[in-house]
Amino acid sequence: MxxxxxxxxxxxxxxxxxxxxxxxxxxxxxxxxxxxxxxxxxxxxxxxxxxxxxxxxxxxxxxxxxxxxxxxxxxxxxxxxxxxxxxxxxxxxxxxxxxxxxxxxxxxxxxxxxxxxxxxxxxxxxxxxxxxxWQTPVIPDLAEQLDPRIRQLHSSDYRNPAQLQDGPVLVVGCSHSGADIALEVSPAHRTTICGPVRGELPFDIEGRAALIAIPIMWFMANHILTERTPMGRKMRPHVRSGGGPLLRVKRADLADAGVEHFPAKVTGVRDGRPVLDDGTELDVRNIVWCTGFTKxxxxxxxxxxxxxxxxxxxxxxxxxxxxxxxxxxxxxxxxxxxxxxxxxxxxxxxxxxxxxxxxxxxxxxxxxxxxxxxxxxx
Missing domain, CATH: 3.50.50.60 (FAD/NAD(P)-binding domain)
Structure with missing residues (x-):
């Protein structure tokens, strides 16, 4: 035809x-x-x-x-x-x-x-x-070496805690989506989140301070942080490399919910379990990869x-x-x-x-x- x-x-x-x-x-x-x-x-x-x-x-x-x-x-x-x-x-x-x-x-x-x-x-x-x-999910190759009994999801496939099986949860990636998901699953699961924190907003984005701070930030996002300014050109490669600061959920919120945070990254596998670059081995039943997307x-x-x-x-x-x-x-x-x-x-x-x-x-x-x-x- x-x-x-x-x-x-x-x-x-x-x-x-x-x-x-x-x-x-x-x-x-x-x-x-x-x-x-x-x-x-x-x-x-x-x-x-x-x-x-x-x-x-x-x-x-x-x-x-x-x-x-x-x-x-x-x-x-x-x-x-x-x-x-x-x-x-x-x-x-x-x-x-x-x-x-x-x-x-x-x-x-x-x-x-x-x-x-x-x-x-x-x-x-x-x-x-x-x-x-910027739409291809990133999951490290080592994920294939993990115990097949571990339930693995990328954040793009995660919808709600009902997808997880009983047992501890590891959230990989401590950016804003990772923090949101870690806090959400913590009431029903012992939860760990790993990865460096790239800063956090110093105010509640839904609080009174936001009424002053967000208009200023919006002006900066449109007029100061641009390709035409030294500050914008310096920030641009960091934005494009993925990750970002904590926005709604902060480190204190995670700590209050009992979420344990390791700044280290997942870099290996031992006996089917994820291992952090500081040598810590984690015994978990679920992993949510909040590791972003690639172009x-x-x-x-x-x-x-x-x-x-x-x-x-x-x-x-x-x-x-x-x-x-x-x-x-x-x-x-x-x-x-x-x-x-x-x-x-x-x-x-x-x-x-x-x-x-x-x-x-x-x-x-x-x-x-x-x-x-x-x-x-x-």
């Missing part, structure tokens, strides 16, 4: 926060585009996270461009609220999202690019990679990566491949680039760049026109 090739001016890969924000700004400029996403529903990337997850910033700072998240300003939305908001956002602006389309290849072709998804082929003058590329650009069959392994770009624009863009990368322009409420600025810049490349004039619709939605390309 011969499969036809669909053609668009712009293809956006990924319908998460970066893809939806980019779609919003492309729609405002009357561009012809489609958003491709591997999940069955918009927002599933959030629905698939652990049940108790809540955002680490208040709803006031979590909105996508054009329509904020429908929650009180100083509340912290849960992961399902975020997922439903993303889905409603796509519907509100009639963004042309096609779900269930898993992109597995991006290569140059003709005057632009060829995007493949199994047997399906798409062509476009412009392609925006908005899938983050995957193998499906991008274009030489785009720089010396650090990340795609080379300037504010999302590829310097060597006209029409190729990235949105949603960690610290793309600023610390806020990877945050739900901060990605819109990068998305707008990329959409403007695409509109300038287009032969069509840039038309800014009136507010009623925008609310009426964008012509669907489903």
């Amino acid at each position: 011969t499969m036809t090739t669909e053609q668009f001016d712009t293809i956006v890969i990924g319908a998460g926060q970066a893809g939806l924000a980019t779609g919003y700004h492309l729609a405002r400029r009357k561009q012809r585009f489609v958003i491709l996403d591997a999940h069955d529903r918009v927002g599933d990337v959030w629905r698939e996270r652990f049940d108790s997850l809540r955002l680490y910033s208040p709803a006031k700072y979590d909105g996508l461009p054009g329509w904020g998240i429908p929650a009180r300003s100083w509340t912290w939305p849960g992961k399902d609220e975020v997922a439903d908001y993303f889905e409603a956002y796509a519907d509100r602006f009639s963004l042309p999202v096609r779900t269930g389309v898993t992109v597995d290849g991006l290569s140059p072709g003709g005057d632009g690019y060829i995007v493949t998804a199994g047997a399906r082929t798409f062509e476009a003058t412009n392609v925006v990679v908005a899938s983050g590329t 995957d650009t193998s499906w991008i069959r274009i030489p785009v990566t720089g010396a650090d392994g990340w795609p080379e770009q300037s504010r999302g624009v590829s310097p060597d491949h006209p029409g190729l863009y990235f949105v949603g990368l960690p610290f793309l322009r600023a610390f806020a680039s990877m945050l739900t409420g901060g990605v819109g600025r990068d998305a707008e810049y990329v959409a403007k760049h695409i509109a300038r490349r287009s032969n069509r004039p840039v038309i800014r619709p009136s507010a009623p026109d925008l609310m009426s939605g964008h012509p669907s390309l489903r």
